[in-house]
Amino acid sequence: MFEAVPLRYDGINRLMTLGLDQRWRRLAARRILAGTPRHILDLGAGTGDLSLLLASLDENPSITAADFSRPMLDLLQKRTEDAGLRKRIKTVEADAAELPFADSSFDAVGIAFAFRNLLWKNPNREKHLNEILRVLRPGGRFVAVETSQPGRRHLRGEILPAG
Ligand SMILES: C[S@@+](CC[C@H](N)C(=O)[O-])C[C@H]1O[C@@H](n2cnc3c(N)ncnc32)[C@H](O)[C@@H]1O
Structure with a gap:
């Protein structure tokens, strides 16, 4: 699904959260930066909204944006270049x-809005949680911004690739 929808993804997210997603990401970014981190991982980075926010709010930390979807990362790279932040955000294709x-x-x-993908009905959820714990230093900060799963099928995105 994420290979099929990257260009429409941002608009869909704005619609599903009634435009609140960026405000919630900003709150999450501030929580992350409050710990004065030197190295930040944006996991399930998608087209890079959280990474771009982090880089624009604080010029100090190094930011690694990881996602398993190449099309999402390609778009992320273009956005970081357009924003002049290419050197601040490293992209990594990773599961x-x-x-x-x-x-x-x-x-x-x-x-940001990827925790549900890692956990909900996902047979790898234990692996995902263990990997997050493993790469996070002891006492490090974990911040997730997420919505609940919409009840209506057409809002859940099940028909997005074809629709
Ligand atoms: C709903 S999008 C959120 C993107 C972005 N974080 C944002 O705030 O808009 C979920 C992202 O998680 C990625 N993703 C889902 N499962 C993943 C996994 N197992 N490993 C890496 N990325 C994953 C998808 O490719 C997609 O880009």
Whole structure:
């Protein structure tokens, strides 16, 4: 699904949250930065909204944006270039079930609207949680911003690739 919808994804997210998603991401970014992290992982980074916010709010931390969808990362890279933030945000194609990072690599891990993908009805959810814990340093900060699963099928995105 994420391979099929990256260009429409941002608009869909805005619609599903009635435009509140950016405000919630900003709150999440501030919580992450309050811990004065040096290395931040944006997991399930998608087209990069959280990474871009983090980079624009604080010029100090290094930001790694990881996602398993190449089309999402391509769009993210274009957006970081357009924003002049290419050097601040490193993109990594990676599955959350097997992250290519050493133990305790990050002072903070942020997830925006991707935690449900990692947990809900996902047979790899234990792996995802273990990997987040493994790459986060002891005492590090984990911040997730998420909506609940919409009840209506057409809002859940089940028909998005074809619709
Ligand atoms: C709903 S989008 C959220 C994107 C972005 N974080 C945002 O705030 O708009 C969910 C993202 O999680 C990614 N994703 C889902 N499962 C993943 C996994 N197992 N490993 C890495 N990325 C994953 C998808 O490719 C997609 O880009």
